[in-house]
Amino acid sequence: MFEAGMVQTLVEGVRDTLYMVLASTAFGYLLGLPLGILLCITGENGIRKNPVIYRILDIVVNLIRSVPFLILLILVSPFTKWLVGKSYGATATVVSLVIAAAPFIARMVESSLNEVDQGVIEAAKSMGATDGTIIWKVLIGEARTSLLVGVTIALGTILGYSAMAGVLGGGGLGDIAIRYGYYRWQGDVMWVTVILLVALVQILQGIGMLLSKKLDHRRH
Numbered sequence: 414m415f416e417a418g419m420v421q422t423l424v425e426g427v428r429d430t431l432y433m434v435l436a437s438t439a440f441g442y443l444l445g446l447p448l449g450i451l452l453c454i455t456g457e458n459g460i461r462k463n464p465v466i467y468r469i470l471d472i473v474v475n476l477i478r479s480v481p482f483l484i485l486l487i488l489v490s491p492f493t494k495w496l497v498g499k500s501y502g503a504t505a506t507v508v509s510l511v512i513a514a515a516p517f518i519a520r521m522v523e524s525s526l527n528e529v530d531q532g533v534i535e536a537a538k539s540m541g542a543t544d545g546t547i548i549w550k551v552l553i554g555e556a557r558t559s560l561l562v563g564v565t566i567a568l569g570t571i572l573g574y575s576a577m578a579g580v581l582g583g584g585g586l587g588d589i590a591i592r593y594g595y596y597r598w599q600g601d602v603m604w605v606t607v608i609l610l611v612a613l614v615q616i617l618q619g620i621g622m623l624l625s626k627k628l629d630h631r632r633h
Contacts, residue, residue: 449522565621
C-alpha cells in the first residue's frame with residue numbers, strides 16, 4: 414500500500430477532496446447566503462414579510478433537500494455534462510455539491526438570522542435604518558458567530574457528500590475508497606482513506622470553531 418504510486422494517489426485524493434469541498438462551499442454560499450437572507454426577511458418575523466415569496470422559496474429549498482445526494486448526482490448529470498463537459502471527476506462533482514449544499518446553507522443562514530433579538534431590529538428601525546443596513550449591520554452583524562459555525566458545519570457535510578460521490582467516479586478520497594478498498598478488496602487502502610477523511614473533517618471543523626470563538630470574544 415505504501416508504494417510510491419499509492420502514496421501519490423492518496424495525496425492527489427486529498428487535494429481533489431479539498432478542492433471539491435472548498436469550491437463547493439464557496440459557490441454554495443454565493444447561492445445559499447442570499448437565499449437564506451430572503452427566507453429570513455420574508456418570513457413571519459421578517460422586516461419585509463411576504464408569505465407568497467417565502468412559501469415559494471420554502472418549497473424549493475425543501476424539495477431539493479429532500480432528494481438524497483446520490484440520486485441528485487444522477488439527476489443533474491446531464492446538466493453537469495453540458496456545463497463542464499463531463500459528468501465524472503472532481504470538477505463535475507462540484508456542480509452537484511453546490512446544488513445540494515445551497516439549500517442546506519440557506520436553511521442554516523435563515524436559522525442564524527432568526528436568532529437575532531427582535532428588539533435590536535426594532536431599535537434599528539426606530540433610528541431610521543434602511544433595509545440594507547438592517548440586513549448587513551444588524552442581522553448579519555449580530556449573527557456572525559452563528560454564521561461562522563454554520564460554515565464549519567457546511568464544510569463537514571459537503572465533505573461527506575464528496576465522499577459519497579466516489580460511488581459514481583466523483584474523484585477524491587471517496588473515489589479511491591470505492592475503487593481500491595471496495596472493488597479491489599484492499600482493506601488497508603479503505604482504512605487509510607477513512608482516516609484521512611476523518612482527519613480532514615476534524616481539521617476543518619477545528620479551524621472553524623477556533624475562528625468563531627475568537628470572533629465571539631471580540632464581540633464582548
